Amino acid sequence: METPNTISDETRDVLVHLYDYAYLARHPLLTRYQHLLGDNIAVAVQRLRRLVLDTIESLQPRSSDQAGNAIHRARAYVILYNKYVLGQDTAALEQELSLGERQIQREQRRAIDALAFALHERLTVLAERQDANHTHDALRQEIARAGTASEMFDVVDEIEKALASVTALAQQYDVHLEWRTDVARIAVPGFPSLFRQLLVAALSGAVRQPQARRIVVRLRRQRDGMQCSVTLVWSPTDAPALDGFPPDTCRALAEALGTELRIDQAKGRCCLAIVLPIPKEEYTIAVVEDNEDLIGLYSRYLSRHGYRLVGLTDSTTAVERIVELAPDAIVLDIMMRRVDGWELLQRLKAEPSLWQTPVAVCSVLNEPELATSLGADLYLRKPIRPTELLENLEQLLR
Structure with a gap:
């Protein structure tokens, strides 16, 4: 010795x-x-x-x-x-x-x-x-051995399961658990078992802190994702010297889950936030354009931002296809063979199922007033960069 x-x-x-x-x-x-x-x-x-x-x-x-x-x-x-x-x-x-x-x-x-x-x-x-x-x-x-597969899961459901797992431990340590959320049940992509184990590890580690009096679990939507926070609350007179919180297990599980942990400590409390990505709502965009390369460029870029782009290169059948698609927005070229964009715009606005669908006209021509008079919601001069198209679509779909 x-x-x-x-x-x-x-x-x-x-x-x-x-x-x-x-x-x-x-x-x-x-x-x-x-x-x-x-x-x-x-x-x-x-x-x-x-x-x-x-x-x-x-x-x-x-x-x-x-x-x-x-x-x-x-x-x-x-x-x-x-x-x-x-x-x-x-x-x-x-x-x-x-x-x-x-x-x-x-x-x-x-x-x-x-x-x-x-x-x-x-x-x-x-x-x-x-x-x-x-x-x-x-x-x-x-x-790795568990072979966990990514799937859509209900965040609220997994939080409630984690809370149920540590309720007895919290009672043993005389720590009060609170669960707050103003978010309706929402599904996010990921690994439900890993998220639940991460939350259980965080909660059990928080319960064992000597100064813990109350633990608040809160779920809320933020700009960068769905945030689930575990907040330790103690008397302001207690020294906020935390012993091994969050546990190392939390960091390993967060790494496997591909999520972010944030620690915020202030007088009388310590907050561990788990940030989960929120899947963006997928919008369907119909693009009437006879340049297939341009359609491919837009599609590759917009697909990374929650948009499903459907390219229509035949202007003669475009209106019928758009009626079938019922897209969230339409991007319309003007200078096309056989049926040009001006005629298509008038047909689209005459369709009962499409007259409220926003239309962005993209053309090398400088005719914004004409486009607006025929019902276009937006006029963009070509050439237009994918980033610029994305910004305008986001504005159009608000």
């Missing part, structure tokens, strides 16, 4: 043999922590030496140190660096620090104790990080 004296003795021993590869290769400190430093002995020795040197550097005085602490840190750093890194002897240290031999010995013991403590802390952090990585890897493998 490690004791403070053992750690300090081992640290002193490493310092004395800092550049002795053969000695460090069989040192107890390296043997005990080789699983953190690397399986290859040569690499492990280099990493141990680097870790010791970095830890020595971390002992330099900080601007926030009080005067007394700053003096001790400065002496500790000079002794450790000059003696064990540069190889300076005790006499030179006495002269540089203006201290006697006994004072140097006392400061050296303090310096080694401080280094041993800092080194032990760093090794502990490395061990915790490795354990967390192993947990994440195991979780990812389990998710």
